[in-house]
Amino acid sequence: MNNQHVIGVFNEEDELLSAIHRVKEAGIKIAEIYTPYPVHEAIEAIGKKSRFTIAAFLFGFAGAIGILAFLQYTAVYDWPINYGGKPTNAFPSFIVVTIVLTILTITLASLFTFSVRAKVYPGKEYFMPDTRSTDDKFVIIFNMDQNATESSLLIQMLRESGASEIFEKQFQPLT
Amino acid sequence: MENHYTIPKNLKLVSVALIIVGAIIITYAFITQPSRAWANLLLNNYYFLSLAIGASFFFAIQYITQSGWSSMFKRVPEAMMAYIPYAGIIMLMLYFGMHDLYHWTHPEVVDSDVLIQHKTPYLNTPFFLIRLVFVFIVWTIMTQLLKRASQAEDKNGGLKYFERSEFLSKVYIFLLAITFSFATFDWIMSIDVHWFSTIFSLKNFVAAFYHGAVVITLIVILLNEKGYFPQLNKSHLLDFSRYIFILAIIWGYFTFSQFMIIWYGNIPEETEYYAHRWENGFEFIFYSNFTINWFIPFVLLLSQAINKNIKALKAICILLLVGQYLDLYEQIFPGVMHYAVFGIVEIGFFLGFAGLFTFITTKALASSPLIPMNHPYLEESIHHHVH
Numbered sequence: 198m199n200n201q202h203v204i205g206v207f208n209e210e211d212e213l214l215s216a217i218h219r220v221k222e223a224g225i226k227i228a229e230i231y232t233p234y235p236v237h238e239a240i241e242a243i244g245k246k247s248r249f250t251i252a253a254f255l256f257g258f259a260g261a262i263g264i265l266a267f268l269q270y271t272a273v274y275d276w277p278i279n280y281g282g283k284p285t286n287a288f289p290s291f292i293v294v295t296i297v298l299t300i301l302t303i304t305l306a307s308l309f310t311f312s313v314r315a316k317v318y319p320g321k322e323y324f325m326p327d328t329r330s331t332d333d334k335f336v337i338i339f340n341m342d343q344n345a346t347e348s349s350l351l352i353q354m355l356r357e358s359g360a361s362e363i364f365e366k367q368f369q370p371l372t
Numbered sequence: 373m374e375n376h377y378t379i380p381k382n383l384k385l386v387s388v389a390l391i392i393v394g395a396i397i398i399t400y401a402f403i404t405q406p407s408r409a410w411a412n413l414l415l416n417n418y419y420f421l422s423l424a425i426g427a428s429f430f431f432a433i434q435y436i437t438q439s440g441w442s443s444m445f446k447r448v449p450e451a452m453m454a455y456i457p458y459a460g461i462i463m464l465m466l467y468f469g470m471h472d473l474y475h476w477t478h479p480e481v482v483d484s485d486v487l488i489q490h491k492t493p494y495l496n497t498p499f500f501l502i503r504l505v506f507v508f509i510v511w512t513i514m515t516q517l518l519k520r521a522s523q524a525e526d527k528n529g530g531l532k533y534f535e536r537s538e539f540l541s542k543v544y545i546f547l548l549a550i551t552f553s554f555a556t557f558d559w560i561m562s563i564d565v566h567w568f569s570t571i572f573s574l575k576n577f578v579a580a581f582y583h584g585a586v587v588i589t590l591i592v593i594l595l596n597e598k599g600y601f602p603q604l605n606k607s608h609l610l611d612f613s614r615y616i617f618i619l620a621i622i623w624g625y626f627t628f629s630q631f632m633i634i635w636y637g638n639i640p641e642e643t644e645y646y647a648h649r650w651e652n653g654f655e656f657i658f659y660s661n662f663t664i665n666w667f668i669p670f671v672l673l674l675s676q677a678i679n680k681n682i683k684a685l686k687a688i689c690i691l692l693l694v695g696q697y698l699d700l701y702e703q704i705f706p707g708v709m710h711y712a713v714f715g716i717v718e719i720g721f722f723l724g725f726a727g728l729f730t731f732i733t734t735k736a737l738a739s740s741p742l743i744p745m746n747h748p749y750l751e752e753s754i755h756h757h758v759h
Contacts, residue, residue, distance in 0.1 A: 250676075254674060283638075289628075289631065289632045289635050290632065290636055292632065
């Protein structure tokens with residue numbers, strides 16, 4: 198495995214998008230892209246498909262059913278109390294609690310799912326190919342398995358797209 | 373396809389036929405069952421008025437937020453707004469039906485009822501009619517001004533008209549907030565004269581915006597099927613779906629808020645409103661209202677695939693047309709009819725008004741170019757792309 202990487206740094210989103218467009222047309226694989234804010238074209242370009250929304254829906258569905266069941270159990274079966282003559286199964290008043298707790302369930306469960314899938318945990322050593330990649334720059338990274346002519350072609354393309362900096366760096370391949 | 377909508381001969385014939393059939397059934401209903409007929413007149417006229425008001429709000433909000441994506445379709449809400457003056461004329465006829473619809477117009481009832489006497493300074497026939505005329509004058513003038521600015525932009529071009537429309541829109545939504553509250557309090561809430569809800573006008577306003585957006589989407593889809601709006605793409609559909617989705621949530625939020633507070637508070641003069649809606653055949657309306665207007669669109673439109681599917685979106689829109697009818701039926705009929713009725717009278721009224729609305733909307737749609745020509749955001753709208 199080759200640890201050599203080409204890194205392109207861009208100032209503008211448009212320049213990054215144009216670079217993505219060019220290298221994709223040439224059939225060069227992009228290893229990773231860092232952007233200051235989510236850029237959908239970048240996610241598409243890396244070819245990663247997320248099933249995160251499906252997971253979130255399932256968490257919400259299970260959460261809502263579970264919370265309603267919990268409220269039903271506590272208020273109706275386990276400890277029925279007469280509140281001003283209301284039925285113990287006060288369904289409309291369960292709704293607000295269910296909405297709020299469902300949101301909490303989705304948030305926490307999604308956070309855990311994300312952490313597990315992305316292998317992120319407290320105290321993990323961070324890796325950054327370029328220190329400005331979480332700042333205001335758009336950073337695109339290529340794995341240099343390609344031959345020399347292709348790599349010079351790539352650098353040429355990045356320059357033409359308007360990269361402010363292009364450099365090569367050695368580090369462990371990104372997973 | 374040329375940039376001008378021509379009304380198909382068949383559609384014109386159908387809408388005129390519907391008006392004639394409707395008129396016959398309406399006349400029959402007024403002769404045999406006047407109070408049922410008045411309730412239907414109010415329901416159907418308000419139904420199509422709410423779509424027009426919702427469309428006008430949609431139109432205004434696009435200018436205020438300076439939205440680019442929708443500028444291609446702005447002739448559709450513009451055409452729907454044309455119904456407002458006609459609705460005003462029909463609403464004026466309520467003068468003859470007030471006795472059947474509103475208890476507070478009976479002097480002998482007011483004399484023996486302290487609660488209604490307390491409301492008399494607001495709820496009396498002359499002031500009711502003054503408000504009615506006032507709100508329709510405001511709406512007609514404002515929508516006409518918006519329409520003129522939009523058509524002058526087609527002819528002359530320039531940013532001036534966009535800025536003018538944006539300013540008019542800001543004035544309009546401010547006026548609409550006040551006048552629409554009058555309108556719903558007067559026409560619908562005062563049917564159950566003892567009962568009141570402060571969230572009522574807001575809830576009805578959201579329903580109008582919601583179903584107005586639904587009908588705009590439906591008209592765009594229908595026109596697209598006929599070959600107009602060839603530039604309509606998945607991103608436009610997604611944005612229309614998002615409008616419907618978010619408004620379904622807001623509709624559910626307000627409707628449930630009103631219900632839950634009354635249910636939980638359990639104060640007799642408030643609970644009576646819902647107690648009456650849980651008997652005499654109205655229970656079905658109550659539950660299907662929540663199901664159709666909130667649950668089904670909410671669950672289905674969670675999926676991106678359905679959001680972007682033109683056939684599925686069309687089916688949801690048609691279902692929501694039923695939804696607005698159910699919502700208004702639940703608000704108007706229990707106070708007037710005391711038991712749930714649905715028959716040839718209701719169908720005839722709806723068909724008649726639907727014919728009238730179609731006739732007016734298509735005529736307005738055909739009167740100006742379908743895609744605005746000099747709108748500053750037109751290019752952005754045509755090349756709209758979201759994820």
